[in-house]
Amino acid sequence: MNSVVCVKQVPDTETLIKLNADGTGIVTDGVKWIMNPFDEYAVEEAVRKKEKTGGTVTLVSLGPDRALDAIRSGLAMGADTAVHINDADFAAKADPYATAQALAAAIKELEYDAIFCGKQAVDDDAGQVAAYLGELLDLPVITLVIKLELSDDGKTAIATREIEGGHAVIEVPLPAIFTAQKGLNEPRYASLPQIMKAKKKPVTVKTVADLGVSAEPMTVIKGMSLPPERQAGKMIEGADAAAKAAALAKALREEAEVI
Amino acid sequence: MPDILVYAEVQKGEIKKGAFEIASKAKALGGQVSACIIGKGVEGLAGELGKYGADKIYVVDGPEFENYLTEPYVQALAHVAGLVNPSIIFLSASAQGKDLTPALAARLKVGALSDCVELSLEGDKVIAKRPMFAGKAYATVEALGSPQVISIRPNSLGVEEIAGAGAVEKVDVNLDTSKIKAVVKSVEVRESEEPDQTEAEIIVSGGRGMEGAENFRLLEELARAFGPTATVGASRAAVDAGWIDHGYQIGQTGKTVSPNLYIAAGISGAIQHLAGMNTSKVIVAINKDPEAPIFSKADYGVVGDLFEILPKLTEEIKKIKGQ
Incomplete structure (x- = not known):
């Protein structure tokens, strides 16, 4: 092939x-x-x-x-x-x-x-x-x-x-x-x-001229930007895994409101 | 105000949320909004698009559209575009939309803007913002020809329901079968109801720290506790180790996602991975290494053993969800 x-x-x-x-x-x-x-x-x-x-x-x-x-x-x-x-x-x-x-x-x-x-x-x-x-x-x-x-x-x-x-x-x-x-x-x-x-x-x-191509682009980039830098947030503390998990779940529900 | 045609994708007998999103956006931009729905036995679904802004819904329904194949779908959508003569065509940048969008643009001999995340009008022309380098940079772009063919990343615009009802019209398309050279021999779709990573509202992702394929069940259990809008993801390290399919990979050689909540467990945070999930609304990092770069991008960081924390977190989420 x-x-x-x-x-x-x-x-x-x-x-x-x-x-x-x-x-x-x-x-x-x-x-x-x-x-x-x-x-x-x-x-x-x-x-x-x-x-x-x-x-x-x-x-x-x-x-x-x-x-x-x-x-x-x-x-x-x-x-x-x-x-x-x-x-x-x-x-x-x-x-x-x-x-x-x-x-x-x-x-x-x-x-x-x-x-x-x-x-x-x-x-x-x-x-x-x-x-x-x-x-x-x-x-x-x-x-x-x-x-x-x-x-x-x-x-x-x-x-x-x-x-x-x-x-x-x-x-x-x-x-x-x-x-x-x-x-x-x-x-x-x-x-x-x-x-x-x-x-x-x-x-x-x-070159493109050798190939007989003269195509103009149909889409243009008018400008570029960078995404906003994400900042480090908060560390979840707790005495053990269970306490950390509970604190995280609470923060996601009450503070971030994503669940 | 520009007239807009919206392609409404059907999956598993339902119109996808991404279709409602782009219909809502089309309505918000003004002008006449038409929608096109293609498939087998899809006519009954069409009316629903009226609730999201479609003034008129064109239905292409027939056995030849049972399984998605580029050529027949391009012909059908190009045919409807010929009837409507829109100045803009929106598609959702789903797996199917990513195949159909450039094929449609090529057929109409115009340019296409892929995977846009923001749209505005300048006169009757859409100016769009789209990620490049998997989201390490954004470009403001314009398609010069008419119609402008634009695909929009799912979950980037939101859905707006209105008290509307669109007129449904069935369209017969005479397919040029000489151009349909490929044949779908079989289709296999996983039974699970989990959404695609690009459309999920919550992604629970695992990396090298998962230590093996068998431990991904911890992520699956947590995703299940969150409910049907959650799914599992993975870093390149986990995919390359063979622990999970490439379809789950988030990052520059995987999928770029922007869920409401992204939980990265045992992922150190290589630049290629961060690029792919940087636009998530809330990022949680769970890692035993307090120096892991992922913590500098996370809204919430938990330093600890993910094998202990993930099961506890699953319990907590189940409590919240009342399971």
């Missing part, structure tokens, strides 16, 4: 977010950048399918120069090649719609049976790109996949997806788009030899 995996570079989840002076974005100096954690599940699944059935895994990423690091980590996990849509200006203002336009244009030049994305990127948390890709490429989209099996002839996928309070099993002919939810697999750690090998794997660099 040939797979395309869309990957995004995002700030490490450990990052303490700070805003820039005019409140239009975050301070990126000193930020450690990683591959979006949900994209790791996507890459892992594509690589596992390749290991089982043969085929190739191609990464597609939109981002500035630094996004190459995320691409290299995907290549080290076992992807074969990558397309880096390196367009810092476009990427900086791209919303999910514009991002999908660029990714779709790059994907149209590739051969694939499946497209994998993370269920959302942990920076903007929008979870929309896969849906736009589905529309642009006229493919079915199965989101929140936690298990994926292929039919023996490789023409159909059986995807288990997370739904509220349970799961649903969906059968879909390939090609199709899948978004990876945590639980789909356990992403591997790349070994040093794999990391070295990844440096030699081919990465095609394109």
